[in-house]
Amino acid sequence: MNGADLLVACLEAEGVEYVFGVPGEELEDVLFALRDSSIEFVPVRHEQGAAFMADVHGRLTGEAGVCLATLGPGATNLITGVADAHLDKSPLVAITGQGGRERLHKESHQALDVVHMFEPVVKWNTQLNDTEIINESVRKAFKLAEYEKPGATHLEIPEDVAAEPVDAEPLPRRDRVRRPDPDAESVERAAGLLADAERPIVLAGNGAVRTHASERLREFVERTRTPVIATYMGKGAVSDRAAQSLMTLDSGPNDEAAGAVAEADCVVAVGYDIAEHDPKRWNPDRTKTVIHLDHEPAEVYEHYNPDIEIVADISMGLRRLTEAVEGGRETWCTDIHEVILTDARRKPDPDEPFSVRRTLPILREMMADDDVLISDVGSHKMDIAKYFPVYEPNTCLISNGLASMGIAVPGGVAADLAVDSNVVVATGDGGFLMNAAELETATRLGLDFTVVLFNDDDYGLISENQERHTGESFGTKLTNPDFVAFAESFGVAARRPESWDELAEALSESIESDGPRLVEVALA
Structure with missing residues (x-):
């Protein structure tokens, strides 16, 4: 057994089912250890997507999601999703590779002080600088990540430690510490x-x-x-x-x-x-x-x-x-x-232009109580928060601590792996294109979730705020691809309805269908 084998054995002892990540040279031993384990390694298209997947997995299951990245740019790409889990109180364990210890005392290719870089956005982190500390460190990382209030932790493993022989065993997982009864x-x-x-x-x-x-x-x-x-x-x-x-x-x-x-x-x-x-x-x-x-x-x-x-x-x-x-x-x-619910449930008039607010009653009708809606961040998030009725806990996931754009599509990947119910992803054109490449991850894994894409060719929430403050907006306008063709190029069935009846039909068909789907809602 080497350090990487022990690290992965510790992940198995923690009950980890998935590790989301991007491979790197310094992770070679870790990747082959994952190959030979019971854990499924899910290669993704961007480290930020991996962290968001781990984040959403943690929120839905209560068990720490795990994301993996290499040193340097891999670690820096990971940090936004880790910070999102930190402020959203989602249990997450991030693992990053690092160069060999013999070169860390000097300037070196891709080498950054990742442990200190992560310090402000995690509950705890450390470098696994000795094989003898791996089992204790992994147990501590999961214990702290999952302990209320949960959050992110981080482990860095240098490549020479990963390759070094070791004779040790994982520490057994114990029941979580709970608070005493109230005073x-x-x-x-x-x-x-x-x-x-x-x-x-x-x-x-x-x-x-x-x-x-x-x-x-x-x-x-x-x-x-x-x-x-x-x-x-x-x-x-x-x-x-x-x-x-x-x-x-x-x-x-x-x-x-x-x-x-x-x-x-x-x-x-x-x-x-x-x-x-x-x-x-x-x-x-x-x-x-x-x-x-x-x-x-x-x-x-x-x-x-x-x-x-x-x-x-x-x-x-x-x-x-x-x-x-x-x-x-x-x-x-x-x-x-009664006033709030009546307004939230009001469907649009036939000649009313498409809007997020009037799409929501139709979407709610198509979804069962235990289906999961994941909202990206943008103007649509505000409408979902205010006007989308929710009947069961943990069935409407909104990032509202760090509130990072780009969480929805990778979140849909994690959610579909974590729950048996239908999953719907609501996103704007801005947030969608930040991590749209994870559609390939979804199709490769054979997942079934629906992306509802609200398209206004704009960073709409910023425009709204600017116009409210100054009467005009600047720096927010976008141009977009043909989203239907874009989705279809990934093997994702897509539709762009032109009426409310067509939208209802498209949503109903997509939510109940196999495979990832995309429904574009072109906002007025």
């Missing part, structure tokens, strides 16, 4: 604050979905009839069919959800990550009573200074809080729920 006094105080509130509201964040706390949150909402508003990454924590759901912080034809938060006098923040939404937006005057329920203490922030913090396993914290509060209160904003 009884904190729960009692929180229950008292809720009892005194006239217009309480729950803010469901990424943590409510990530920690599988949805069932307990739904029990709390049903007992207390407290309205719930979600962050973009908290969508689905409570079903949007529930009378208490107000969808997300920006939902409604006239921002009714934001209005409800403005009226609320008590906010129960469940698994809320400040990286998603600045609390200054919903607590501008710092007058709201805030109850923080999360696995970690609250970030120190002028506009998010909770009155009480319940720091514990989120599900157990919700369970204890549900037991401590009195039920029977009437939901104070059911009328807002």
Whole structure:
């Protein structure tokens, strides 16, 4: 056994099924070790795509996704997807190759200090500079990546370490460390604050979905009839069919959800990550009573200074809080729920031009409750966040921490490998072309997912912001290829509907069909 064999054996011990990556010379021993293992190595077309695949795998499964790249440009290309996992709290382990140790003390071909480069965007990283530390380091990388709050870790293996003989075994995987039960006094105080509130509201964040706390949150909402508003990454924590759901912080034809938060006098923040939404937006005057329920203490922030913090396993914290509060209160904003859902479900008039907002009700109708929608970043993301109803947790994936464009197509690859339900990718023309080459990965693997491509020949979200601020836009206009022909050149069946009826037919056909499909929606 050499260092590479031990590294891969450790990955097997962690239950890794896929490693997404781009091969490199310094990874030769690692690649052949993967060939001889139970792990499937998935060669991709760009390291950023590999990292996004690992990122989405981690979000969907709760198990760390693994991405692999060589030294120098391979590592630098990887870093955006790793940073995305870091801010989106997605478990990911990145592995990079490196030149031999004999040349790392001096200027050398493609050699960069990758460990220090990754330091700001990972929970932990190290160089495997000795075969004797490989088993401990891999176990630590996975333990920290998956431990709440999860995130990215990184391991660098020099090529001479990978080739060096070693006599060691992987460390066995253990149950994850969990927080103790919540402090009884904190729960009692929180229950008292809720009892005194006239217009309480729950803010469901990424943590409510990530920690599988949805069932307990739904029990709390049903007992207390407290309205719930979600962050973009908290969508689905409570079903949007529930009378208490107000969808997300920006939902409604006239921002009714934001209005409800403005009226609320008590906010129960469940698994809320400040990286998603600045609390200054919903607590501008710092007058709201805030109850923080999360696995970690609250970030120190002028506009998010909770009155009480319940720091514990989120599900157990919700369970204890549900037991401590009195039920029977009437939901104070059911009328807002109806306004938001009615607007979200309104289908377009036949002569209405194509828009993201009116495409969404058609798409929602074509998708089952447990089908997965992955949104790229752009103007369409804002509409999906605000107007796409979600009924089950982890079925609408939006990057809202780093919020990096280009995640959707590689995310579709990872999602189709991870789940049995249908997968739909929603992207704009800008984000699509950043990682469109991963369509080849999808066809090579024989995957089945649908790309819905909203095309406005523009970096539309930036244009909208510029026009709102200045009345004009600059530097955002694009020219695009024939996307149908482009997709077909990869062996992907594609359509460009010209009416709403044709769009509905195309979506229905694509979602239920085998093989990757693309539906282009040409926006007015």
